[in-house]
Amino acid sequence: MKQLSYNTLKEQGYDGYLLENAPERVLQFGEGNFLRAFVENFIDVMNETAGFNGKVVLCQPIANGLTDKINEQQGLYTLYLRGMQNGEKVNEKRVISCVSRCLNPYSDFQALLDCAKNPDLRFLVSNTTEAGIVYDPACKFEDEPQSSFPGKLTRFLYERYTLGLNGFIILSCELIDHNGQELKRCVEQYIKQWGLSAEFAQWVEKENIFCSTLVDRIVTGYPRAEAAQLCEQLGYQDDLIDTGEIFGFWVIEGPQSIKEEFPVDKAGLPILVVDDHTPYKQRKVRILNGAHTSMVLAAYLAGQDIVRNCMQDDVIRGFMEKTIYDEIIPTLTLPKEELTEFAAAVTDRFNNPFIDHALLSIALNSTAKWKARVLPSLKGYLNQFGKLPSCITFSFAAYIAFYHQGHTLTDTALLANRGETEYSIQDDRWVLEFYLEHKQDDAATLAKAVCANTKMWGEDLNELQGFADAVTAALEEIEQKGMYEAMKACL
Numbered sequence: 001m002k003q004l005s006y007n008t009l010k011e012q013g014y015d016g017y018l019l020e021n022a023p024e025r026v027l028q029f030g031e032g033n034f035l036r037a038f039v040e041n042f043i044d045v046m047n048e049t050a051g052f053n054g055k056v057v058l059c060q061p062i063a064n065g066l067t068d069k070i071n072e073q074q075g076l077y078t079l080y081l082r083g084m085q086n087g088e089k090v091n092e093k094r095v096i097s098c099v100s101r102c103l104n105p106y107s108d109f110q111a112l113l114d115c116a117k118n119p120d121l122r123f124l125v126s127n128t129t130e131a132g133i134v135y136d137p138a139c140k141f142e143d144e145p146q147s148s149f150p151g152k153l154t155r156f157l158y159e160r161y162t163l164g165l166n167g168f169i170i171l172s173c174e175l176i177d178h179n180g181q182e183l184k185r186c187v188e189q190y191i192k193q194w195g196l197s198a199e200f201a202q203w204v205e206k207e208n209i210f211c212s213t214l215v216d217r218i219v220t221g222y223p224r225a226e227a228a229q230l231c232e233q234l235g236y237q238d239d240l241i242d243t244g245e246i247f248g249f250w251v252i253e254g255p256q257s258i259k260e261e262f263p264v265d266k267a268g269l270p271i272l273v274v275d276d277h278t279p280y281k282q283r284k285v286r287i288l289n290g291a292h293t294s295m296v297l298a299a300y301l302a303g304q305d306i307v308r309n310c311m312q313d314d315v316i317r318g319f320m321e322k323t324i325y326d327e328i329i330p331t332l333t334l335p336k337e338e339l340t341e342f343a344a345a346v347t348d349r350f351n352n353p354f355i356d357h358a359l360l361s362i363a364l365n366s367t368a369k370w371k372a373r374v375l376p377s378l379k380g381y382l383n384q385f386g387k388l389p390s391c392i393t394f395s396f397a398a399y400i401a402f403y404h405q406g407h408t409l410t411d412t413a414l415l416a417n418r419g420e421t422e423y424s425i426q427d428d429r430w431v432l433e434f435y436l437e438h439k440q441d442d443a444a445t446l447a448k449a450v451c452a453n454t455k456m457w458g459e460d461l462n463e464l465q466g467f468a469d470a471v472t473a474a475l476e477e478i479e480q481k482g483m484y485e486a487m488k489a490c491l
Helices: 004-013 034-035 039-050 067-071 110-119 148-162 179-195 199-205 229-234 278-302 314-332 336-350 368-375 375-385 392-402 430-438 445-452 467-480 484-491
Strands: 026-028 055-059 077-085 087-095 099-103 122-127 167-173 210-218 242-245 251-255 271-274 416-417 421-425
Touching: 026 148, 034 039, 034 077, 034 242, 039 077, 039 087, 039 167, 067 099, 077 229, 087 484, 099 271, 110 148, 110 314, 122 148, 122 484, 148 179, 148 199, 167 179, 167 271, 179 199, 210 278, 229 392, 278 336, 278 368, 278 392, 314 336, 314 375, 314 392, 314 421, 314 484, 368 375, 368 392, 375 392, 392 416, 392 430, 392 467, 392 484, 416 430, 445 467, 467 484
Parallel strands: 026 055, 026 122, 055 099, 077 242, 122 167, 167 210, 251 271
Antiparallel strands: 077 087, 210 251, 416 421
16 A cells, blocks of 8 residues: 555545645644644644644654654644544544644754744644653753753744744643643743843743643544554555544633634634633543542442443443532532533543543552542532532542552552452552551541541541541441442442
């Protein structure tokens, strides 16, 4: 089969949307699966439906990456978005044609700086992983390239400034809180460290908009097991096939004027430009991530292994939905209609027939996850209604029960058993050691000890009125009835 290219598609008589030539209007730091299934998908749709007419030039953020493969295919790749939508199975295919090329600054740093000369360039996008937005004082102005992403960005902005051109709308997609403002803070540190002029610092402040953003789409990436079959169906060799769920949502914190240049509304995309992205971040963490964390440990001990199968079980699904609708949503600030619509989409997402999402993979580091994702809903409900939320309280007992099964500590995990099946509990070493030390505790002693561990929760949960007693009762019920029947009793 021929490699995917514009000529290959023309020879096949491809009748889908393609944009072969357009000005480069976006520079993107990051060429991996997530951005190509998220940002490029949205830009491709804006090109087709809203006249954005822009190409994206990708920049590989680390020394090893996909530059050569992307350039061999002229920036083209096939994207599959698959899942459940409004209860219906969906499998959408699209050839993405908004990418012009990919740069490797580690082999040609000047090519990156040359992008600053382009007056059409207006947007900078990044997803350099959670570790990407860091200030590394070892970075120097004269490095080619700078080791950190904020270092590269500062050098690039300075190049733009010296040319007397306009600044950028900067869309940070890294999975950290207030990502745009954190990136700006790093840039300001480099300006100071490198002794760059006050005039440049003022240009960065006035001519550039650093937007914090929230991104939401599960991207499953290159479908290794089915790639050969898909290429056979496509009729061309595509080494960059990307896959993700059909759901996608992007919240950009910034002025409404962004939409005059980034026509998301005209394209009908699930992208919001808002003054404050925090309520949407809270909604995602508390509903989507909170549902995962409050359900999966109980579901695993109840005999399930994959998220999708949990959605086929009336008890487990009922437990999850009661947790979301009765105990989490009432504590959030967004309009109820928006919250319930998002919650309905969560059920569809968990029911995705194309993703085998293992419960044990979600269970990784559950202590920190329960603190960040579920504890705020517990406290919010208690403050608002003056009583404990029953399902969330039970989920804490299920978390303890999951860890309490552990019996043997290895170098990497605490080994435990579910019936005849051995499983690994993976968490911080001190967490695993704590549970092993309390292996012989009865339910009441264990519940109080876990609640009292301020290193885990940042506070003593025994001080939440009635919480330790309720957790004890749930643990005893789990011991007597088994996890599944105890979950059923919550309904």
